[in-house]
Amino acid sequence: MNKLPIIVVGGGLGGAMAALALGKKGFDVLLLEEGEEFGVIGYGIQLGPNVFWMLDRLGVSEAVLAKALRPKSLVMYDWIDGGVITRIPTGDSFVRRFKKPYVVIHRVDLHGVLLDACRALPNVQMIAKTEVKSFEDLGDRVRVDIADGRKYEGAALIGADGIRSTIRQQMTNEGPPRSLGYVAHRTIVPMSEVNFDVDTDNVVMWSGDGFHIVHYPLREHSLFNVVTVFKTLDMAPTDTDSPHPDLARVYRDSHPTMKKLWGMMDLSRRGWVSHDRDPIRHWSRGRVTLLGDAAHPTLQSLAQGACMAIEDAVCLAELLHDTSGDRVDQSFRQYVNARYLRTARVQYESRYLWDNYYHLGGIEREVMRDTWEKKTEEQVFDCIAWLYDGFKLPQRA
Numbered sequence: 001m002n003k004l005p006i007i008v009v010g011g012g013l014g015g016a017m018a019a020l021a022l023g024k025k026g027f028d029v030l031l032l033e034e035g036e037e038f039g040v041i042g043y044g045i046q047l048g049p050n051v052f053w054m055l056d057r058l059g060v061s062e063a064v065l066a067k068a069l070r071p072k073s074l075v076m077y078d079w080i081d082g083g084v085i086t087r088i089p090t091g092d093s094f095v096r097r098f099k100k101p102y103v104v105i106h107r108v109d110l111h112g113v114l115l116d117a118c119r120a121l122p123n124v125q126m127i128a129k130t131e132v133k134s135f136e137d138l139g140d141r142v143r144v145d146i147a148d149g150r151k152y153e154g155a156a157l158i159g160a161d162g163i164r165s166t167i168r169q170q171m172t173n174e175g176p177p178r179s180l181g182y183v184a185h186r187t188i189v190p191m192s193e194v195n196f197d198v199d200t201d202n203v204v205m206w207s208g209d210g211f212h213i214v215h216y217p218l219r220e221h222s223l224f225n226v227v228t229v230f231k232t233l234d235m236a237p238t239d240t241d242s243p244h245p246d247l248a249r250v251y252r253d254s255h256p257t258m259k260k261l262w263g264m265m266d267l268s269r270r271g272w273v274s275h276d277r278d279p280i281r282h283w284s285r286g287r288v289t290l291l292g293d294a295a296h297p298t299l300q301s302l303a304q305g306a307c308m309a310i311e312d313a314v315c316l317a318e319l320l321h322d323t324s325g326d327r328v329d330q331s332f333r334q335y336v337n338a339r340y341l342r343t344a345r346v347q348y349e350s351r352y353l354w355d356n357y358y359h360l361g362g363i364e365r366e367v368m369r370d371t372w373e374k375k376t377e378e379q380v381f382d383c384i385a386w387l388y389d390g391f392k393l394p395q396r397a
Contacts, residue, residue: 006155008029012111012292014292015031018158018312020060020114021316026321029123030127031127033128037128041186042106046303051306053390058314067109069219070101073091074202076204082255085372090203104203135157141155144157157287159171160309163276177275178276180354183273191224198215200221206261210230211251274299287332292305302387334394
């Protein structure tokens with residue numbers, strides 16, 4: 001554009017994907033990460049078929065699939081009797097309908113594929129230990145101020161720095177994200193340590209009254225990934241103090257398998273408080289825009305946080321391609337207009353599922369179960385088609 005790089009703040013999955021997508025389009029990219037090194041939290045992640053259209057465009061689908069595992073089904077079990085509420089087969093019929101697979105993968109493995117692809121591009125520079133404190137839009141360029149006094153200038157700035165984005169906070173001054181009163185704990189154990197009767201072939205959710213558990217295999221079934229999420233009841237969640245209520249009380253009426261699953265959990269580490277934000281219509285201003293959780297943080301109900309960031313990255317790179325220096329703000333507005341309704345639907349649908357599907361008790365639970373048990377495979381596929389059919393990239397104006 002003007003011989004300056006595009007600055008991407010945040011070296012996680014969204015930032016790495018943005019750097020790769022922009023680098024593939026020929027842009028010089030400066031990827032800044034505040035941590036000591038480029039890395040992500042080492043647990044599992046799910047990737048829907050919608051994301052593989054984007055990975056295909058960047059030539060990394062095969063590398064991702066080589067590290068991923070394809071489950072047979074997505075299954076939701078009832079917390080009391082262990083009955084199947086709904087099952088979404090992810091084999092041949094799923095791929096025929098959505099053209100792409102559903103996979104689970106270790107976050108570290110996915111991040112590694114993206115970082116390796118970035119390192120292979122001479123126009124992508126990656127710098128760790130670089131905490132961005134603020135930015136300034138100078139009209140024809142942007143400047144970021146680093147905590148240690150360094151400064152970097154770029155043709156544009158992309159904030160991919162998560163739900164507590166420094167870039168978003170300076171743009172909107174809106175304060176902390178919304179807390180739901182739930183906390184999550186994640187554990188990975190060797191599959192050899194799973195010594196009780198539990199489904200280890202599929203992506204499984206156990207739905208309960210104010211709690212749920214998700215588990216699935218990783219790395220060729222050598223690892224077992226478990227996430228337990230529960231309402232903190234009379235304890236207010238914080239970001240620095242993981243509440244550890246009496247889990248026996250939380251799960252006291254649940255199925256024996258659930259009790260064995262939460263008995264496996266490593267509670268020595270701080271839990272993750274469940275947060276999101278209300279959707280917004282605008283997340284670009286001048287030469288600055290946001291991406292992923294910085295723009296539209298969502299609950300994990302649809303397992304689409306990383307997928308939406310990947311869609312964002314490819315869309316943004318497409319709209320910036322061949323853009324002259326004085327049209328960056330226009331391209332950023334096009335990007336937001338192309339993305340805000342789809343991402344807002346993910347946010348709203350995730351909230352709906354969280355409150356009205358995953359965490360029900362009493363008669364509400366019975367009604368929900370009766371409704372979903374009666375749905376055919378085709379009806380279930382139709383329910384998720386809006387998401388899994390993928391995102392059509394817009395054309396530049």
